[in-house]
Amino acid sequence: MDIVVSVKTNLDLQMIRIKNREPVLEAIPYKTGDLDKNAVEAALQLRDAVGDSKVIALTVAESNRKVRETIKEVLAMGADEAVLIVDPALESTDQAGVARTLAAALQKIGSYDLVLFGEGSSDDYSGQVGPRVAELLGVPQIGYARKITAGGAGVLVERSMDEFIETLEAPLPAVLTVVSEINEPRIPSLMNIMKAGKKPTEEWSLADLGLDPAAVASSCETLSNLAEEQDRKHVMLEGGAVDQAAGLVNALLKEGILGR
Amino acid sequence: MEKVDCIIVGGGLAGLSAAYGLASEGLEVMVVERGDYSGAKNVTGGRLYLSPIRDIYPELWESAPFERPVTRELVTLMGDGASTTLELASDCFATAPYQSYTVLRARLDQWLADQVMEKGGMVITKNRVDEILVEGSKVIGIRAGADDIGADVTIIAEGVLGLLSSKVGLREEPLARDHALGYKEILELPSSVIQDRWHLNEGEGAAHLFMGEVTKGMMGGGFLYTNKDSISLGIVVGMSAMRERKEKIESHTLLDAFKELPQIRPLVEGGTLVEYSAHAIPEGGIAKVPKLFGDGYLMVGDAAGLALNALLTVRGMDFAIASGFYAARAVADAKSRGDCSAAGLAQYEQSLRSSFVLKDLETAKDIPHIMENPRLFTHYPQAVSGLLEKLYTIGPHPSQKLSSTVIGGVRKDFMNARTLKELYAMRKI
Amino acid sequence: MNIEAKLGLDVFKIDKERHITIDVEVCNRVCTDKACLYVCPAHLYEIDDQGNNTVNFEGCLECGTCLISCDHRALEWHYPRGEYGVQYRMG
Missing domain, CATH: 1.10.287 (Helix Hairpins)
Known part of the structure; x- marks a missing residue:
């Protein structure tokens, strides 16, 4: 079974600070998407369960430097090879552009039985790219996957809905997007990180995929990106812990936050 | 146990400098750094003396992310109610090649890590080394989480506390009398304001040290370094001095009081505080430098106590980079001769002795006292x-x-x- | 700006596991000075209502001053695991 896992590199959101209401994005370290690691783990487990399979990590970015650590990480986790789509034009793309790029890359890769995504990214969490890719490729897609079993002519997938679990079967190839409860991603060993650099890695540009930069241009324009300004109430509660707790409950009741 | 040529414990300046040298020689090198990135756990007061190390890796410095070359030197002797400031503006400091630069570690160390990786060295971040593995008298590798990894040579660049090396008896545990606490605020100010306030030409920087009242008479002093668009304002105070003072002072309040001094307030006016950081500093001098090498290991940088506070000049990063450089040379040599025993690595200490590193520490041997x-x-x-x-x-x-x-x-x-x-x-x- | 607000400017990735543990018994019985209370530049040590020394390890700047200053070895102190603890943006 050929399994492709799409992984995204985000800015490490915890490192961003706000200056004059705007986020300072300069020199922020990158981080592999949290759910993307669940997707990689799911792919590795499937590969090992099915046998005679391989896992290809696929990523899209405007620069090689941005995704370098992510690729190293997923290869160190155990992915067999990596395909990077790197093109400066991807700097200002959007979910539709990324999906177009990934779909074109999958077509160029040619053989894939399963394409795995995290349910959403760690930054925008729009959850669009997986379903869009499935649509572009014309293959079935199942979201909120919490358990994946290969069998028969396809896969059996448990979906985590809020109040119930739905089990669906899909023929291959298929696109699946996973949630965090599916597994606990493994932490790569130092030796595996060391060896990750030696695994086969391909790098393609948009031109290699036959895509025009215009095809990935964002259809949205960011007009402003401002942190919300919030007025503090500056209420100081006096007295011992018991009095303060009572005061806090009263204050929250008064604000209508409790007892609604 | 899987094995590499050389493991470096800690991706600060000493470790990365060693890694750069080794990777340039084509050796297989693995740097293990616990921070999210190199520099994430490191703090400097603010200044790197480049002069002593310019000829070490001469190709490197051109692209280094320095903040400002220091062209003005100031020192203030603070009494209670009166202070005296000496200011030196010297042509020899104001012309390239500059003697020293203000720096910020998160930027500098990440840049050096990038240079190491470009040479083919591996810098693994977000991983803590838990143990140095010793067999008999020989260091054979490291343990990190569930991984045991062997190495012909382990370079110990774990920093000032030396937690791992003291645990296996390669050095003493750190003592209060040999260490100072350094802590600082970084305050953002527009570059033009910095230049106006410190009378600097564009791009130039100032270094200002303070002695006396700033530490309420305790051993130590205050410092102020100008970065590109921020200033580093902080205090160094001896750990023993804090203990010995009759009326104890909560260390963090010293810095607040420093900022409120009439000489300082107008300098920091309007600055936006963006980071508060702290680090221990080795100040034991040459007497406290541990054994620098042994079977299968070398000690570099702060872990080896290679730092020097000579009142007007405070150094450490240049020693770290130089010790890393000489460590790399010694390891490359030892590897090529196939002898990574203490005898095979002895060249390391010899080269430190004939370089400024141990010579300057030797010259300053009475200063700590x-x-x-x-x-x-x-x-x-x-x-x-x-x-x-x-x-x-x-x-x-x-x-x-x-x-x-x-x-x-x-x-x-x-x-x-x-x-x-x-x-x-x-x-x- | 008070010390808590200053620490609020830094990035801390907080582990579930604490990396500093006080041996309260030793601390109460032997230590009269309690240097950690005043040497810590982040002011993390506090005597609680029961008279025991406590530490808010979450705001630790990882300088080790408390460890070095504790004459009675009442602190079990190690660096936080990889991916945790303070991450200086500037340093």
Whole structure:
């Protein structure tokens, strides 16, 4: 079974600070998407369960430097090879552009039985790219996957809905997007990180995929990106812990936050 | 146990400098760094002396993310209610090649890690080394989480606390009397404001040290370094000095008081505080430098106590980079001869001895002892400012002759047995 | 700006596991000075209502001053695991 896992590199959101209401994005370290690691783990487990399979990590970015650590990480986790789509034009793309790029890359890769995504990214969490890719490729897609079993002519997938679990079967190839409860991603060993650099890695540009930069241009324009300004109430509660707790409950009741 | 040529414990300047040298020689090198990135756990007061290390890796520095070359040197002796500032603006510091630069570690260390990786070295971040593995007298590798990894040579660049190396007896545990606490605020200010406030040409920087009242008489001092668009303002205070002071002071309040001083307030006015950081500093001098090498290992940087506080100049990063460089050379040599025993690595200490690293530490061997004298931080700053205060004073009564004032002041504050003895002891500095 | 607000400017990735543990018994029985209370530049040590020394390890700047200053070895102190603890943006 050929399994492709799409992984995204985000800015490490915890490192961003706000200056004059705007986020300072300069020199922020990158981080592999949290759910993307669940997707990689799911792919590795499937590969090992099915046998005679391989896992290809696929990523899209405007620069090689941005995704370098992510690729190293997923290869160190155990992915067999990596395909990077790197093109400066991807700097200002959007979910539709990324999906177009990934779909074109999958077509160029040619053989894939399963394409795995995290349910959403760690930054925008729009959850669009997986379903869009499935649509572009014309293959079935199942979201909120919490358990994946290969069998028969396809896969059996448990979906985590809020109040119930739905089990669906899909023929291959298929696109699946996973949630965090599916597994606990493994932490790569130092030796595996060391060896990750030696695994086969391909790098393609948009031109290699036959895509025009215009095809990935964002259809949205960011007009402003401002942190919300919030007025503090500056209420100081006096007295011992018991009095303060009572005061806090009263204050929250008064604000209508409790007892609604 | 899987094995690599060389493991480096810690991706700070010493470790990365060693890694850069080894990777350039084509050796397989693995740097293990616990921070999210190199520099994430590191703090500097602010200044790297480039002069001593410019010829080490000469190709590197052109692209280094330095903040500003230091072209103005200031020192303030702070008494209680009066202070004296000396300012040196010297052509030799104001022209390239510059002697020293202000730096920020998160930027500098990440940049150096990038250079290591470009040479093919591996810098693994977000991983903590848990143990140095020893077999008999030989260091054989490291343990990190569930991984045991062997190496022909392990370079210990774990930093000032030396937690791992002291645990396996490669050095002593850190003692309060040999260490200072350094902590600082980074305050953002527009570059133009920095240049105006410190009378700097565009791109140039200032370094300003403070002695005396700033540490309430405790061994140590204050510092202020100008970065590109921020300033680093902080305090270094001896750990023993904090313990020995009768009235204890919560360390963090010293910095607040420093900022509130009338000489400092206008300098930091309007600055936006963006980071608060702290780090321990080795100040034991050469007497506290541990054994620098043994079977299968070398010690570099702060982990080896290679730092020097000589009052007006405070150094460590240049020693770290140089020790990493010599460590790399020794390891590459030892590897090529197939002898990574203590004898095979002995060249490391020899080259440190014939370089500025151990020579400068040797020259300064009496400084730690002299700095233990609290009067250096109380009596002297006060005496100097007190004398100048008299010289500048025009009171209601007829003035004394200038020479009488000077002689009187010198007699009172300097020509007594105790002070003369102390001044005599200072000849060793 | 008070010390808590200053620490609020830094990035801390907080582990579930604490990396500093006080041996309260030793601390109460032997230590009269309690240097950690005043040497810590982040002011993390506090005596609680029961008179026991406590540490808010979450705001630790990882300088080790408390460890070095503790004469009675009442602190079990190690660096936080990889991916945790303070991450200086500037340093």
